[in-house]
Amino acid sequence: MLMAEESHITFRNITKTFPGVLALRNINLEIKHGQIHALLGENGAGKSTLMNILYGLYHQDSGEIFLDGEKYALNTPKNATAHGIGMIHQHFMLIPNFTILENIMLGQTSPKPPKLEKDYFRKEILKVSAKFGIEVDLDLLVEEVSVGMQQKVEILKALYKGAKLLILDEPTSVLTPQESQELFKMLHDLNNKGTTIIFISHKLNEVMQISDTISVLRDGEVVATLPKSQTSQEELSRLMVGRNVNNKYDKASEPIGEEIFRIDNISLHDPHNKGRFLLKDISIQISKGEIVGIAGVDQNGQEELAEIICALRAATFGNLYMCRHDVTNSTTRQLIELGLSFIPSDRRNQGLVMDFSIAENTILETHYQKPFTRGFSLQPQVISDYAEMIVKEYDVRTPSINVPVKNLSGGNQQKVIIGRELSRNTRFLLVMQPTMGLDVGAIEFVHQRLLKARQGGMAILMISTDLEEVRKLSDRILVMYEGKIIGQADSTTSIEKIGMMMAGFFQ
């Protein structure tokens, strides 16, 4: 693609600190006109921070930004819009019960105040949408349309406000694979019509698919800026993590030990439709020192099964046994005391209390036990020592254990959870989506920890929609489809075969 080679945005010596953290160090970066420029990096590398500074949500401590060669000093969101910079955030800024038209015209000055002049805006917006070939039905409520469509609305909104430069922050993290492909197609079209695009991502394949130029950020620094044609996934991955990432694990095969947890004929009625089962006759036995993986497409009963195992939901039929004791009617706390650990899929809402410090989060299940509580009182010193131990042991990158976990990156948050769950006397570990949204380095760390726990004799049940992950880690693989276990496999089974089962085809 031949495009004008002049600079659209130039960052010069940008530095930004948050209390105790150097988020960006001396960033120098040039974004050229008419390019799709990817910012690649692990969570916490500084990609979003840099873009938030450009858009004016944060302010650099020092350094300068140049726009079309001229100094751009007053970086505020309002000024950014005026200069043709549009940003699509990971979480959309739309009002659900407004129509798409109303959302796009929101904040625009009416030509004839105080009248709203909806028809005027409708015409103007349709002009823009025709120009860029983005089709949306302006009269639908935002809450009625799919996430992919909402993203289109955000893009159209930015274009309508005159964006010449679009920043997309992890745009595919909320999309289905098909929606992602549609998005890429649309971005290509926009790019062909002259829009510069900055694409923030930590997914190598996406970046390789869409960008012209790729800048890799690591620990707040730009480590490389490369044209796509001169690089490879392997190189990018090495640059991003700072070392080579291995794709295969050495699993010492251990003799399977005694039975630790048994799921016996569990069934669950659909509360909204009594004739239907959400789970049907599920039986799984997990033994000491093995990882049993459950593969399957999302929404096939995995969440319900996990909730039943953790006593957050009661099964309609069937029993649970832990170390051969019937625990069907036990409470969550009783199970935890018997040696259950759970790493939930949604760490922000299920696994952590975001406003609590790291130290407070490390004792979520055990705070009332000795040595954390003696008599009536919590023991702050004991808790601090314990949290320090976990932070050190699990390599949580934080200035202090008193930092609220909401200030940590996703990977470090997950490390806090894993540290907490594996540092107890765990016999049986239930893991859901352990690496969702994590970057390559963090994924490998989590996988190594799970294998280490298995080595130490833990019985592990892992539920994941990431088939690669299941194959890499599991001793046995069960495939779940529409609430049933429809097949067994192991790491030697071909990916195609497991994929067929996940789609509902029996052998």
Place this chain on the structure above:
Amino acid sequence: MSETILSPGSQTSIKARFFVFARNNLGIISVLISLLAIVLALLIGAILIAIAGINPWEAYSFLLKGSFGNRYGFGETLTRFIPLLFASLSFSIAYKSGFFNVGAEGQIYIGAIGALLVGAYISNLPPVLHITLTLLAGFVFGALWAGIAGLLKIFLGSNELVNTMMLNYVAIFLVEYLIHGPLKDPHLFIYQSSPILSSARLPIILPKTPLHAGFLIALASIVIVFYILYRTPIGYQMRTVGANLRAAKYAGINIVGVTLVAIITTGGLAGLGGAVELMGAQFRMVAGFSPGYGYDGIGVAIMGRHNPVGIVLAALLFAIIRVGTGAMQRGAGVPFPLLSVIQGLIIIFVIASSYLISKLSETTIGGRA
């Protein structure tokens, strides 16, 4: 506090410089903002007072003279501080536990009724025992009253905000009925309850002022409440339930149990506030027993940002306003409606500034990319 990283030669906008300064000096900035808010409110008040034809400086001098300038005023301010503190503790502990209790006003009334029943109608008890039982009755009645809204929430999932608010009206009218009927003092012409017995009264701790031993109970309560919240397993569980209900469930915390404890303590604290006010200051139930302490307590808690020192200072400010504005009228003749306006201005400005401060601390500290 981190050191300033701004190098002297760097070219940054004034705004950016401000943000860096604000981040590095958040403490001082928040002091200045709060101070500015109070000054601004007083300034607007001064203009209104001047328009009313009164010297604003003189009027304001009475605000402080009335609330702190003499022994009696000082004692009265600290006496008003007591129910405000209980009400704000009640709101804070519930808020921290995810239970939005705006019913402290009603719980104060009902707690006082509980204290009245024990304090006025059970006789021949030694004072220490009688006082203890009377305080206990206040706590229990307040807790039971909050428990109505609590049980509705736990078992029917109905919104506690609406229920606690509505129960305020029920409580106030119930008390009105009681002092017009069953609990009316037969020796009085007017509609008031019988007084509690002297063995159930709290002693004055600062002679020649109304300041009573309830002050010490209030100070002890604030220590106990924050010790429970931050240093005990049950407090930890309450805060967890308040901050993230799902995470609490996943961690095996008994949500119903913890919520019940929160409801009992929030209602109990407000009820205790009512009991202490009855036992130390008023001795009888009268119509208008609480002039809105329960509602002021919410403002105190928000302004104090649910933090013990903040709550004490905010309660003190509210008490000063309550006592001082009376003195402004008596001393300088500021008309009553204007006093209400000034009270409102100070409260709105200070609460708005406390939001500004928390907003500022969020934007400058920020999250990470």
Place this chain on the structure above:
Amino acid sequence: MQKLSILMIFTILFGTFTACTPAKAVPGQTPTEATKQIRVGVIFSTTIKDEGYAQAAYNALMEMKEKYNLDVSFQENVTDAAIKDVLRSYASDGYDLIIAHQLYFTDPVNEVAAEFPDTMFAISGGFRADHPNVVAVDATNWEASYLAGTLAGLMTKTNKLAIITASESPIAKRMVNSFRSAAQAQNPNVTVKHVFTGSFEDVVKGKEMATAVIRDGADIIFTNCGVGNFGAIEAAQENGVYAIGSSVDLAGKAPDTVITSAVLSPGEYIKIIINGYMNKDLEWGKYYPMGVKAGIESLAPFHNFEDKIPQEVKDKLEKVRQDIIDGKITAPPNE
């Protein structure tokens, strides 16, 4: 850090204020060697702009301020719960005379007065004085009713009268008895029906009760039920019968229906108390029920009825009034 900061706000705030506050000299109360100004504090349960009970007293207070060059202070909207604190604030501020202008403040004043034996307290409209430093000045609550009963007894055609009160309290009973015996003293054939509304606030009930007694044949109704008076007068107007108002002159509401009103003048309480204090002719420690003679109770002017009431009736009324002043008529029972 945060905690320290908030603490600082307060210290700074108090620092500035106390530093700048004038030490002693407060305008309006500069004591001179020769004559020390008398300081009077008055406590109202409502605002002074209520166009009624408090406003009349406030106007009287201003009149007294001029007359004796008093240093006057007042506080409005004082609740039952706050009254004791306000009384104590005034007393500890060194006020010479503290007047509580509300019947319901009787008990609190008697309680607080015991703590400040050197301060003089007065309750205007109060009904008890327990201590040597308390005086209670009250209406008789029957004399004006007696005048109203006399007029009604002389004017009725149907020989049926009615009185509407808000409650059955002892005060109300005394008014009823007073009205009835006055009417029957003029006309033995008169019967007086008593009904009550149960509230001082209920306009509708006032009208309902009035309509009922009018159907029963009453041609003059004496209404004494707070806001309900308006309802009762409306009923009388609609049915073409007469009404006698109470508390204030209600003729303006229905000039051809309201013959007169049994008026209470609360400003007189304040005048009596302050005059009594300055001239030392009121005895502290006593309860003073006062009526027609003191000017606290009276009948309002007849306005439109001036010409419709026969001179003979006016003469008889004047004689009864004189008898009351002379003490020839004794208070009726209150039950």
